[in-house]
Amino acid sequence: MMEDRLKLKKATYHLWTFTISKLISSFGAQIYSFAVSFYILQLTGSATSFAANLICNILPRTLAAPFAGYLTDKYSRKIIAITSQAATTLAIAGLLTVTVTSGLSLAAVYTTSCILSLTSMFSGVAFTSSITGLVDKERIQKAMSLNQMSISFAAIASPAVGGLLYGAVSMPVFLITYMSASIIAILLESTMNFTLFANRKVEVKGEAKESMWQSMKAGIQYLKQNSLIVTIIWMALLINFLFGAYEVGYSFILIEKLKMASRNFGFTQGAFAIGMLVLSVYFSVRKEVKFPFRLAKRAFIGMGIIMGGAALPILISMSGTAVFVYYLVIMFTLGTMIITVNTPIQVMLQKQIEDDFKGRVFSIVETMAMALMPLGMVLYGFLYDVFPAQWILLLSASLFVAVTLILARPSVVRRAHPELSEEKSVSGEVARNF
Incomplete structure (x- = not known):
């Protein structure tokens, strides 16, 4: 004790x-x-x-x-x-x-x-x-x-x-x-x-018993045995690529299209960080999320809606003050959504992945999450120079939500959280009794 x-x-x-x-x-x-x-x-x-x-x-x-x-x-x-x-x-x-x-x-x-x-x-x-x-x-x-x-x-x-x-x-x-x-x-x-508190089966003595290539293959093999982590990796790859439409388009729309003052633009960027901070404080004091994958799915859908919503001031006429306040809210909300995705999913991965494989799995997740980002930035930079910004954002936002709904479909959510099926069965039984 x-x-x-x-x-x-x-x-x-x-x-x-x-x-x-x-x-x-x-x-x-x-x-x-x-x-x-x-x-x-x-x-x-x-x-x-x-x-x-x-x-x-x-x-x-x-x-x-x-x-x-x-x-x-x-x-x-x-x-x-x-x-x-x-x-x-x-x-x-x-x-x-x-x-x-x-x-x-x-x-x-x-x-x-x-x-x-x-x-x-x-x-x-x-x-x-x-x-x-x-x-x-x-x-x-x-x-x-x-x-x-x-x-x-x-x-x-x-x-x-x-x-x-x-x-x-x-x-x-x-x-x-x-x-x-x-x-x-x-x-x-x-x-x-x-x-x-580590629970590593492989002793770390400064000497690797298997080659680097064998170790990487073992990491990939371990990943293949966990279909949920593979799904998360595919979501990270495609969603980060599509989110490039917002990362490139946001600055382009506010500075070039709406002619927002640099000081106001800076405030909207600060609102994003404040949103992340507020939700981080919230997650630090609340109990652990019960269904992290389901929560992340909802937050991703929220991010897709925000992406599409960023095009609204181009589509309808708004005053300068209204545009500023609107993007303050947009960026603050986006910051909260990103933390709502990241924190519960990271906790879930920390608990599911064995200590001996954490380095390889997390490095693969990071590689896949960032793999298409440079391509996305280059591609969307070109698209914004050629096509109307609002339609690029709306189309990308639609694809963003579609990818989320397909990869995180109900069957995948139930596989991630089998307790959901049990809860539904119990609630159904209670309903029948009444």
Whole structure:
């Protein structure tokens, strides 16, 4: 009993240390991203150069994710997380050195973006795979919610701080801020026990007994045995691709079509992060969701409706104030929908996937979720230049809802939650008795 109490006390420490570490590192990363985005646009004035940096942030992590999954399952997750954070610090230190000695350049920024993309992905997979080792099962939802809260809070605060600092201080100050945040995150992570509640059958001794290819095949084979996870992967692939219509179209419609002021546009972006934060707080204090897949299906349908609704101010005439308020509500609601999908599904996956396969499975989920995003951004960028924005959004939203209804059809929901069939049988029996 004494040992159990000590473990629960350590789990509480992990819960808050993990949250603070994520908050600090996310805040540093967001500040850096803000500064670099402004630098690229001011230096080149080119959307292509800006898009190239986005691709540097997405493509490396998509390609390397399967390898990260293999390493995470075969070696110490704590070492991988800390090494990744240390590599982040060194990459920023390298960029700082280049900036001070020879001046900042696009080549240096792109190279650093590629490195940071890789390190954040390795760190993310290691941490995601370790949640059930860091905290007890009863607090997995709270851990996932607090993690999302830290990211959302950083997303809200960092643009404001970045806006105040940019132009007032030099680029090296931004880089030193990020380095300092990264070092603090390393110190916090080094105090955590990643195997406190772990249930791994494979001993981690620093030596892999099977080849990388055999390990990846074993991960894919494990996935094939769980049809629900395969369904979630297909939904992530197709829905993220179709959601590109909103990601590209939202800025295009507000800035180019509706001529919204930059300050108001910034407020709508902030509303999205606030929506995510509010729902993260809600999930951190409520009991665990009973039917996560069914809830995620409903939230996806809600996202599809929001996508289509974003076209409304183009279709009907609205005042500038009404447009601003409308998109504030749209973005806030979208933020809540995304958390309603992500948190319950992540908790469900944490509980269903065996510890020895978590790294490979989560890396495959991440790879598939991001695989078509670059293509979606390029395709929708072209479509918005050729066709009316409202019809692209409405058609994509319809496909979004259709994909959700097909892949998460009632039979799949019942397979995910067999208790639903039992509840219906009991309610039917009660109805017959009356």
